[in-house]
Amino acid sequence: MNQKVVLITxxxxxxxxxxxxxxxxDEKKRFMVYATMRNLGKGEALVEAAGRTLGRTLEIKQLDVCDEASIKACxxxxxxxxxxxxxxxxxxxxxGPIECQSIDEMKTVMDTNFFGLVRLLKELLPDMKRRKKGHIVVISSVMGIQGILFNDVxxxxxxxxxxxxxSLAVQALRFNLNISLIEPGPVITEFERKVYEEGMKTDLSKADKVTADMxxxxxxxNYxxxxxxxxxTADDVAxxxxxxxxxxxxPFRHQTNTLYTPMTTLKYADPNGDLPIDTFYKMVFEHDKVFNASLNFLKLLRWRSRKSFTLDKDKEKSS
Ligand SMILES: NC(=O)C1=CN([C@@H]2O[C@H](COP(=O)(O)OP(=O)(O)OC[C@H]3O[C@@H](n4cnc5c(N)ncnc54)[C@H](OP(=O)(O)O)[C@@H]3O)[C@@H](O)[C@H]2O)C=CC1
Ligand SMILES: CC1=C(/C=C/C(C)=C/C=C/C(C)=C/C=O)C(C)(C)CCC1
Known part of the structure; x- marks a missing residue:
């Protein structure tokens, strides 16, 4: 069988x-997955989730996106x-406020999130071009479209x-390669916990009172x-x-969270760029009124979409 080889970081x-x-x-066993992580000592959860696929359609390998040698070896x-x-x-x-972050901390974020992708492609793109076959899927974010308060870096x-x-997508097309950006909104993962815990530990002494308070x-x-x-959930994004x-x-871009799209749509609705900034400003600083009203409205939407999903499922069962 001609299985497609998938490498995930x-x-x-x-x-x-x-x-x-x-x-x-995948029921049709169309894929052979190389699931990579920088620290193989953290593989237990994946081993458990993979179950019987381990050693069949899934193999675990070491890969640190900040280390060229580890990418090449993998x-x-x-x-x-x-x-x-x-x-x-x-x-x-x-x-956090940039006044409270070191340049080294910021560089680690750029090195992982941006140069990590660049390193992977420097290793893989030449082979993909030669074979004229390949799909590059990048887990980006709604923050790849729109900045959010205190998430500057x-x-x-x-x-x-x-x-x-x-930029790369046009060149890629010439070689029959596809690129897709997946753009989730907030996802409940370790990311959320780590970011919140680090945020709570931030030394705010270098920030002025207004910023620290904000x-x-x-x-x-509200986080x-x-x-x-x-x-x-991560399963939903998967x-x-x-x-x-x-x-x-x-598609080149795919947003995974329909509850978040009203926010990202603001960006495309105003070429001057003021609409999302003014809206976020109002949501944040008149938060007692607008922000809570917005969240309650979104909660309602979420409840309704879950309800209609359940109803659809029920309909499917009974038909
Ligand atoms: N959670 C969210 O709200 C959202 C997340 N995203 C994006 O989704 C992606 C996955 O994040 P998510 O699953 O939420 O978070 P997790 O923290 O659960 O997962 C992040 C993964 O990246 C790994 N990682 C970090 N640095 C490196 C490195 N140098 N080399 C290899 N692996 C590394 C971590 O490994 P280790 O365990 O060793 O640290 C971990 O396996 C990220 O790109 C994130 O920006 C996008 C939108 C929203
Ligand atoms: C909704 C919303 C806010 C926060 C959004 C957040 C926190 C999004 C997080 C997205 C993540 C974590 C993406 C990861 O890549 C604000 C700006 C506070 C106020 C305006 C409305």
Whole structure:
């Protein structure tokens, strides 16, 4: 059988883990998944999720996206160095006022989220071009489209990813290669926990009172509620991504969270760029009224979409 080879980065938790096991469990066994992680000592959760696919349609390998030698060693270990579908997923977040973040911390975010992808493609793109076959799937974010308060450097790293891919996509087409950016909104994973915990530990002594207060009493205070209201599961994002890799003509961009699209649509609705900024400003600073009303409205939408999903399922069962 002609299985497609899928290489995924960052599979120790979250979206990468969910994706690796989802693709390996494809009923038609169309894929051989190389699920990679930088620290093989963290492989237990994936081993458990992979179940019987381990050693059959899924293999775990070491790969650190910040280390060129580890990328090369991993790719060299694959049969004929072949990768049909690359899923660049490894990434990290960073929140807080820039006055309180070191340049080194910021560089680590850019090195992981942006240069991690660049390193992977420097290793894999020449082979894909030669074979005139391949799909590059990048787990970007809604923050690759739109910046969000106190996510300055993280959003910059995802904008970098999007600009890079948008530029490359035209050249890729010439070689019959597809590129797809997956753009989730908030997803409930380790990312959320790590970012929140680090955020809570931020030394705010270098920030002025207004900024420190905005970060603590508006952003961090509402952070968990935003994830509860808008957050998707990693399995949900994996299902969206699975659909994209099985399409004949996959789209360049795909947002996974319909509750979030009203926000990203604001960007495209105003070429001056003021509409999303003014709207976010109102949502944040008149948060007692507008922000809570918005979250309640989104909660209602979410409840309704779940309800209609259940009803649809019930209809399917009874027909
Ligand atoms: N959660 C969210 O709200 C959203 C996340 N995303 C994006 O989704 C992707 C996955 O994040 P998510 O699953 O949520 O978060 P997790 O923290 O659960 O997973 C991140 C994964 O990336 C790995 N990783 C970090 N640095 C490296 C590295 N240098 N080399 C290899 N692997 C590395 C982590 O490994 P380790 O365990 O060793 O740290 C982990 O496996 C990221 O690109 C993120 O930006 C996009 C939109 C929303
Ligand atoms: C909804 C919303 C907000 C927060 C959004 C957040 C927190 C999104 C997180 C997205 C993530 C984590 C993406 C990862 O790549 C604001 C700006 C506070 C106020 C305006 C409305």
């Amino acid at each position: 960052g599979c120790s938790s979250g979206i990468g883990l969910a994706l690796a096991s989802r693709i390996a469990k 790719v060299d270990s694959l049969p004929e160095r072949r990768v049909d579908i690359l899923i660049s997923n490894a990434g990290m977040g960073l929140i 993280y959003a910059a790293s995802k904008f970098a990813v999007e600009g890079f891919c948008e 970060f603590t009493n508006i952003y961090l205070k 968990n509620q935003i994830f509860e209201t808008l957050g998707q 299902e969206h991504t699975f659909k994209i890799i099985t399409m004949d003509n996959p």
